[in-house]
Amino acid sequence: MARMSTNSTTPLSHIRNFSIVAHIDHGKSTLADRLIQTTGGLAEREMSEQVLDNMEIERERGITIKAQTVRLHYQANNGEKYVLNLIDTPGHVDFAYEVSRSLSACEGSLLVVDASQGVEAQTLANVYQAIDNNHELVTVLNKIDLPAAEPDRIKEQIEEVIGIDASEAVLISAKTGLGIPDVLEAIVHKLPAPKSPGGEKAPLKALLVDSWYDTYLGVMVLVRIIDGVLTKGQTIRMMGTDAKYQVERVGVLTPKMVNVDSLGPGEIGFITASIKEVADTRVGDTITEDKRPTAQALPGFKPAQPVVFCGLFPVDAADFEDLRAAMGKLRLNDASFSFEMESSAALGFGFRCGFLGLLHLEIIQERLEREFDLDLIATAPSVVYQLTMTDGSERELHNPADMPDVVKIAEIREPWIKATIMTPDDYLGGILKLCQDRRGIQTELTYVGTRAMVTYELPLNEVVFDFYDRLKSISKGYASFDYHMEGYREGNLVKMSILVNGEPVDALSMLVHRTAAEKRGRDMCERLKELIPKHMFKIPIQAAIGGNVIARETISALRKDVTAKCYGGDATRKRKLLDKQKEGKKRMRQFGKVEIPQEAFIAALKMGDE
Numbered sequence: 051m052a053r054m055s056t057n058s059t060t061p062l063s064h065i066r067n068f069s070i071v072a073h074i075d076h077g078k079s080t081l082a083d084r085l086i087q088t089t090g091g092l093a094e095r096e097m098s099e100q101v102l103d104n105m106e107i108e109r110e111r112g113i114t115i116k117a118q119t120v121r122l123h124y125q126a127n128n129g130e131k132y133v134l135n136l137i138d139t140p141g142h143v144d145f146a147y148e149v150s151r152s153l154s155a156c157e158g159s160l161l162v163v164d165a166s167q168g169v170e171a172q173t174l175a176n177v178y179q180a181i182d183n184n185h186e187l188v189t190v191l192n193k194i195d196l197p198a199a200e201p202d203r204i205k206e207q208i209e210e211v212i213g214i215d216a217s218e219a220v221l222i223s224a225k226t227g228l229g230i231p232d233v234l235e236a237i238v239h240k241l242p243a244p245k246s247p248g249g250e251k252a253p254l255k256a257l258l259v260d261s262w263y264d265t266y267l268g269v270m271v272l273v274r275i276i277d278g279v280l281t282k283g284q285t286i287r288m289m290g291t292d293a294k295y296q297v298e299r300v301g302v303l304t305p306k307m308v309n310v311d312s313l314g315p316g317e318i319g320f321i322t323a324s325i326k327e328v329a330d331t332r333v334g335d336t337i338t339e340d341k342r343p344t345a346q347a348l349p350g351f352k353p354a355q356p357v358v359f360c361g362l363f364p365v366d367a368a369d370f371e372d373l374r375a376a377m378g379k380l381r382l383n384d385a386s387f388s389f390e391m392e393s394s395a396a397l398g399f400g401f402r403c404g405f406l407g408l409l410h411l412e413i414i415q416e417r418l419e420r421e422f423d424l425d426l427i428a429t430a431p432s433v434v435y436q437l438t439m440t441d442g443s444e445r446e447l448h449n450p451a452d453m454p455d456v457v458k459i460a461e462i463r464e465p466w467i468k469a470t471i472m473t474p475d476d477y478l479g480g481i482l483k484l485c486q487d488r489r490g491i492q493t494e495l496t497y498v499g500t501r502a503m504v505t506y507e508l509p510l511n512e513v514v515f516d517f518y519d520r521l522k523s524i525s526k527g528y529a530s531f532d533y534h535m536e537g538y539r540e541g542n543l544v545k546m547s548i549l550v551n552g553e554p555v556d557a558l559s560m561l562v563h564r565t566a567a568e569k570r571g572r573d574m575c576e577r578l579k580e581l582i583p584k585h586m587f588k589i590p591i592q593a594a595i596g597g598n599v600i601a602r603e604t605i606s607a608l609r610k611d612v613t614a615k616c617y618g619g620d621a622t623r624k625r626k627l628l629d630k631q632k633e634g635k636k637r638m639r640q641f642g643k644v645e646i647p648q649e650a651f652i653a654a655l656k657m658g659d660e
């Protein structure tokens with residue numbers, strides 16, 4: 051690692067801290083890479099496809115999950131040298147919390163809008179977060195190399211929808227590099243320098259922006275210095291947890307790690323300090339010097355609360371310990387993912403896991419399966435319900451299977467969200483119907499040109515299953531969606547159990563609104579009928595509320611031998627077929643006398659609203 055010692059003397063006036071806010075796929079990562087490349091952070095050969103999205107899944111799905119930061123050195127046209135710190139923010143709704151904490155470490159944002167697509171739901175959500183953080187904005191219209199780009203129309207749209215002046219928007223193509231120098235000049239001249247109320251001489255006051263686990267260096271903490279100087283060897287104190295650590299390493303990311311001696315006011319960098327777990331660092335905490343503490347801590351963040359829970363069970367019970375170890379590893383780097391042991395009558399031992407949202411759930415599940423080679427069964431995702439019991443006590447319910455006896459419950463409350471959907475008006479009808487079917491309450495409907503923006507209040511419970519998928523298919527991928535939590539409301543909710551061959555399958559039980567129960571029950575039974583293979587006997591499938599069966603289907607008994615159709619002669623074909631069956635078996639679970647394939651658990655929950 052190279053050493054530099056001049057960094058702490060960068061005057062505030064020559065520092066710019068900024069992030070990039072954009073809707074998914076509008077080109078945030080491509081622009082970030084261009085900025086790094088143009089300012090010489092990495093040589094051409096070191097640029098892997100996209101530097102900032104460095105996790106395999108992030109790259110595959112083309113989304114940014116963990117916020118990253120990079121320091122750029124830029125000599126402006128006026129001859130002055132500036133330090134530009136870019137904090138990357140995740141683009142997906144599930145990670146809105148990470149967006150907000152990254153934004154709070156900067157003074158300005160580049161608002162990137164695809165010049166062929168215009169403003170989308172996450173453009174709005176993210177830009178409002180930036181405005182809430184008092185950011186100055188530089189509007190950047192990207193992809194102007196595309197024939198479909200309409201920069202003038204999109205400028206108008208930005209002014210109309212977001213209400214900011216877009217007349218000076220910078221027109222660029224992050225892909226070809228066109229306009230990148232203008233972006234750098236705009237950062238220097240339009241975004242404000244950081245402020246330090248106390249200056250360099252004041253006691254240390256720094257914001258803990260993020261933390262992650264590095265295999266070689268252990269826990270790394272990203273900090274933004276407000277006042278004072280953070281140096282190697284200093285004993286620091288986290289004001290929220292009162293934990294003390296000695297700083298071992300101070301550095302910046304260029305995006306390579308470069309050690310520095312100290313960080314001064316306005317600067318962003320990382321430290322290591324023999325911190326054991328990411329969970330020991332609290333994002334939003336104030337870091338100060340132990341022997342000369344600052345008088346007042348920064349206003350804290352609320353930690354992100356998991357909103358969606360589901361059970362994850364190993365298909366093969368022998369993998370339980372491996373699953374526990376794998377989850378422990380993932381949690382090292384993701385404090386918002388939580389898990390605790392759970393046992394289910396049907397699925398054996400596994401874990402009840404909490405996630406920030408559905409995408410978060412999918413990502414964790416995929417990483418467990420891919421990186422740790424585990425076969426998993428996921429149970430129905432559930433939101434967190436609040437219960438008031440008849441004795442006046444309060445409880446949270448994370449798992450429908452744990453629902454107490456209904457006679458002991460005075461009230462059930464469920465979380466509601468406020469959703470913003472933007473769509474070409476051709477698809478509006480289908481989308482309104484989808485929201486209506488999911489108990490949505492429309493609060494706003496406006497048009498900008500041929501695009502409609504509609505806001506709905508929706509129970510989160512109705513969104514966790516397959517809302518995104520349905521929205522995408524209804525709108526052929528053109529609608530965009532964003533949401534935030536609104537709070538809890540009372541709901542007429544009942545627990546629906548599914549019985550297969552008379553046995554309740556706890557992994558399939560769910561809380562549903564009473565008015566929707568019968569339809570949901572019928573759908574589930576019909577789906578399971580398709581998903582569960584025939585056995586040698588008849589299998590009744592029932593949906594029930596308490597002791598009342600509300601829907602029923604029957605899988606008829608199997609008559610023929612599966613190999614019968616390979617008439618006699620062809621032995622290899624017969625064996626192949628049997629092998630295939632055997633393989634299929636591994637991914638089946640036994641429920642009483644019935645085997646249910648793994649896919650059935652998720653597939654059964656996709657509500658067909660066609």
Ligand SMILES: Nc1nc2c(ncn2[C@@H]2O[C@H](COP(=O)(O)OP(=O)(O)OP(=O)(O)O)[C@@H](O)[C@H]2O)c(=O)[nH]1
Nearest residue numbers: 075076077078079080112113114141193223224225
């Ligand atoms: N034609 C064209 N394509 C671009 C341009 N900038 C980005 N793209 C492409 O648009 C797609 C999305 O770009 P990304 O940079 O990954 O988008 P992003 O906003 O970072 O997406 P997230 O990381 O998921 O938030 C990629 O396929 C890019 O190659 C551009 O200026 N012109």
